[in-house]
Amino acid sequence: MIEKFKDRIRKARESRGFTQLDLAQKAGLQAAAISHFETGQRAPSFDNLRKLSDALNVSVDYLLGRIDEEQHGQGIGAAPRAKQLFRHAENLSEQSFDILESMAKTLWERENQRKGGGT
Numbered sequence: 001m002i003e004k005f006k007d008r009i010r011k012a013r014e015s016r017g018f019t020q021l022d023l024a025q026k027a028g029l030q031a032a033a034i035s036h037f038e039t040g041q042r043a044p045s046f047d048n049l050r051k052l053s054d055a056l057n058v059s060v061d062y063l064l065g066r067i068d069e070e071q072h073g074q075g076i077g078a079a080p081r082a083k084q085l086f087r088h089a090e091n092l093s094e095q096s097f098d099i100l101e102s103m104a105k106t107l108w109e110r111e112n113q114r115k116g117g118g119t
Helices: 002-015 020-027 031-039 046-056 060-064 075-089 094-114
Strands: none
Touching (some): 002 020, 002 046, 002 060, 020 031, 020 046, 046 060
């Protein structure tokens, strides 16, 4: 498990343009921990694995090597992305939040039309 994990976490981090420090900050971990995970010196706790999964927007199964597709933006990967969006939205002014809400509604309507559904 640790062999696949160390490769997957590094690959996911690099594909997003994150440094080890970037990932550590997004996951709420120390940069040294990310280094240890990527070199295989340490395995993450379940809680840290979840934090890494959320920060990288990939499933835990992908990081552990149980599946080969990252699955971001759909299924299990959608929840961390929505949480990230909500974290950003919490810091917006009322006016900016209204704009974001309008954009989200417009995108939702577009997706429904594309899928043949109604609003």
